[in-house]
Amino acid sequence: MATNTFGRRGVAAPPSRASIQPVVAPIAPEIVRDPARPFPSEGTLFGDNKLLADIPFLTIGLIFGLLLIFALQRSLAIDIARDGDLDVRSLIAQGASGYDLVVGRGEWWRIGLAPLLHGSGWHLISNCVGLFIVGVRLESLIGRGWFALIFVASAVAGEVGSLLGNGPGTVGVGASGAITGLIAALFVASFDPEADADQTISRLKTSLFFGVPALLPLAFGASGNVNYYAHAGGAVAGAALAITPWLAFWSYDSLPRSASMTLLAASLGSLICAGFAAVHYASYMADAVHYIRASEVPAKADEMVRRSFDLVTRYPRDARAHVFRSVFFLEQANLSAAETEARTALSLAASDVAGAPVRSGAQGLMAVLLWAQGRTSEAKAMAVEPCRAKLAEVRRILQKSKLCS
Numbered sequence: 001m002a003t004n005t006f007g008r009r010g011v012a013a014p015p016s017r018a019s020i021q022p023v024v025a026p027i028a029p030e031i032v033r034d035p036a037r038p039f040p041s042e043g044t045l046f047g048d049n050k051l052l053a054d055i056p057f058l059t060i061g062l063i064f065g066l067l068l069i070f071a072l073q074r075s076l077a078i079d080i081a082r083d084g085d086l087d088v089r090s091l092i093a094q095g096a097s098g099y100d101l102v103v104g105r106g107e108w109w110r111i112g113l114a115p116l117l118h119g120s121g122w123h124l125i126s127n128c129v130g131l132f133i134v135g136v137r138l139e140s141l142i143g144r145g146w147f148a149l150i151f152v153a154s155a156v157a158g159e160v161g162s163l164l165g166n167g168p169g170t171v172g173v174g175a176s177g178a179i180t181g182l183i184a185a186l187f188v189a190s191f192d193p194e195a196d197a198d199q200t201i202s203r204l205k206t207s208l209f210f211g212v213p214a215l216l217p218l219a220f221g222a223s224g225n226v227n228y229y230a231h232a233g234g235a236v237a238g239a240a241l242a243i244t245p246w247l248a249f250w251s252y253d254s255l256p257r258s259a260s261m262t263l264l265a266a267s268l269g270s271l272i273c274a275g276f277a278a279v280h281y282a283s284y285m286a287d288a289v290h291y292i293r294a295s296e297v298p299a300k301a302d303e304m305v306r307r308s309f310d311l312v313t314r315y316p317r318d319a320r321a322h323v324f325r326s327v328f329f330l331e332q333a334n335l336s337a338a339e340t341e342a343r344t345a346l347s348l349a350a351s352d353v354a355g356a357p358v359r360s361g362a363q364g365l366m367a368v369l370l371w372a373q374g375r376t377s378e379a380k381a382m383a384v385e386p387c388r389a390k391l392a393e394v395r396r397i398l399q400k401s402k403l404c405s
Contacts, residue, residue, distance in 0.1 A: 058144045058263075059135025062151065063128045066175060069116050070124050078285060081294035085120045088354050089288035091173055095277045098171040099163050100353045107280070112273030115155035117173035130210050131179050137203055138186045142242070147182070148262040150241050154181020154234035161233020169349075169356020176214070177230035181238025183211045188242035211235070290317040298324070305331060312341075319349040319358040326365055335373055342366045360386045364394040367403050379403055 074080070077090040092101065095113030102110050118124040139147045158177015166172065187207035190200050214231045292315050298304035308328040311321035326341035345362040349355035364386035370379035380403055386394050387404035398404045 056135045056139040058147055059132060059139050063131060066116065066124060066128060070118050073117060078288050079293035079295050081297065082299065084122065085294060087294040088171055089291055091117065091119060092171060092354060093281050093284035093288065095273065096171045096173045097159055097162065098353065099166065099168045102163055109273040109276035111156060111159045112270050113277055114159060114173050115175050115178055116270065119173050123174060127175050127179055133206060134179065134182050134186055134210065137206055138182055138189065141189055142185065145262065150181055150185050150238050151178045152262060152266045153241060154178045154237045157181065157237035158230035158234035162227050162230040165229025167356060169354065169359065171354050172227045172230065174227065176227065177234030180214050180231040181234035183207050183214065184235040184238035185242035187211060188239055291315060292318050292320055317348060319345040319352060319355055319362060322348065323358060323362050323365060330369065335369055339369050342369060361394050364398055367398060368401060371401050371403060
């Protein structure tokens, strides 16, 4: 079987010249490395033991790190929804990123924290499973130094892709950008000419199994709660870094052979970002008490209508409460009161860093109300943005009313 050498290099020292002195005692034979086999990138402890060298210690360490961070997230969360999702206000206080937060408020430090956070246990588990399966195949193939570099760079690139692709008001967390970068790197590494056919097929299958669903929805508008733009940013960075050695822009020896320096720099950067988050944490959590908690959000439409008065009374600053109340008045055929509540919701959502989904929903509701009053031209103008939004239910209602051209 051919030796995998993607991303690693080593030069064996030449054997010493023969001595003229007579042999007076048996000497253990000198161990000379095969020149085709590179020196280990993580030191002799792992390199002299093939079993240890193939164990994805860095992958396992990253998974444990993400698990510990999520445990801390849960302990600091203001509320947790019935389905296990952390309250979005808690995520914002902890370091979630979004265009309004990073660009609008200048809180650049979120870029260094958002890739380490997760919105729910299921979100975390799915990312960790993908990271482990890809890491088992990739870490020993390209070396821990390359692996760490691609993970960190793809995490940052994923945040950039998210900021460029998602609209204002969208809040995101998760390591999926970094993981998609590793997937893209595995795809590139699959074409290592020194690997045998079975290895190549296995790596290609793994990269395509995770990569296609992570990126293909971008071709169809990328609707839903998955941050496909972060996937795209991470994939570009991962593929670019993986293919760079093959293009010979620089030698392998000039790149990090050990993951320690890359991880140390990334850890220091994240700690600095965490310091900024700690400074802003109290103010964001104080603001969170004015919004409906995740566990109180009505799960069904009839409950939403039934509790609308209570929610508006208790959370007058939450645009969702006014949307619920508007629906109540709409069902009572009180179009004037419904329009007043919908316009209040629009005003509140416009100043809310997490208000983009609510704003689109309120605009869709306003379009329906205007259409019901015979104000067709106003209704179509109001429906333009929600028709383009990623809220499938809102768009379906507008299309039913023929307000989406």
